[in-house]
Structures are given as C-alpha cells and as structure tokens.
Amino acid sequence: MRSIFHEDWCKKCTEVMDIKKKQLYMLPVLVDHYVSHNDAEYFKKNLIKVDKKADIPAGYYACGIYAYHCPECDYKCVKLSIFLPVRDQEKYEDTIYFENGEMDDFIYNLDIASNY
Numbered sequence: 001m002r003s004i005f006h007e008d009w010c011k012k013c014t015e016v017m018d019i020k021k022k023q024l025y026m027l028p029v030l031v032d033h034y035v036s037h038n039d040a041e042y043f044k045k046n047l048i049k050v051d052k053k054a055d056i057p058a059g060y061y062a063c064g065i066y067a068y069h070c071p072e073c074d075y076k077c078v079k080l081s082i083f084l085p086v087r088d089q090e091k092y093e094d095t096i097y098f099e100n101g102e103m104d105d106f107i108y109n110l111d112i113a114s115n116y
Helices: 040-046 106-107
Strands: 018-030 048-050 061-068 075-086 089-098
Touching: 018 040, 040 048, 040 106, 061 106
Parallel strands: none
Antiparallel strands: 018 048, 018 061, 061 075, 075 089
8 A cells, every 4th residue: 555655665565666777768749649558569669768858859758767676575567657848847647557577678678778
C-alpha cells in the first residue's frame, strides 16, 4: 500500500528502489496528438534519444525513462513518464510501467547515459 505514494518504493516489499538507468527521449508526436500506448514496441520504434530538454523542438512530447531495481527482493520495473515541455514546466500526460522486462532490451542494450 505504501508504494503507491512513492514511485521509487518497491510495490512488492516497499523498500526504496535504486534507479539503474535514466534517460530523456523525444516522442515524434506534436501537442494535442498524443495517444496513450501500453505497447513497449511502440516506444522502442518511436523514441529518439536527446541529451537535454532544450534539444526537443517546441510542441513535441518528451519521455523520461527510469529503470528501477529493488535491492531487497530483486523486483524490477521500467517507468515511462510522458510529458510536454512547456517553458520551464513539464506538463505530464501519461505514466506507464513495464514490469515484465518488455523494455529491457531497449534500455540495457543501448548506451543511455544519465542525463535526465
């Protein structure tokens, strides 16, 4: 129950999870055209790696990816936070969790530095 209030707490044992990888991406989707997707393949095909928010053209969505690991029970998940960068704010559109390794090949086979 506790873990629903903190995104970095393990949903199985409620310990604080480690962030193993994080990276910022751009989605080639313009404002007001975002459609929620729960398919990892959609994101693997469409995410474009960027180094910083300033690299995302105005009006395009961004996606922050966080790969979490619980050191206590070995639970792993990947969180995708979809948002629209507007000035100095992030207007969040969607948060998607992948808990069955669907994004592991994308995350761990690419060199994604922690720039986000």
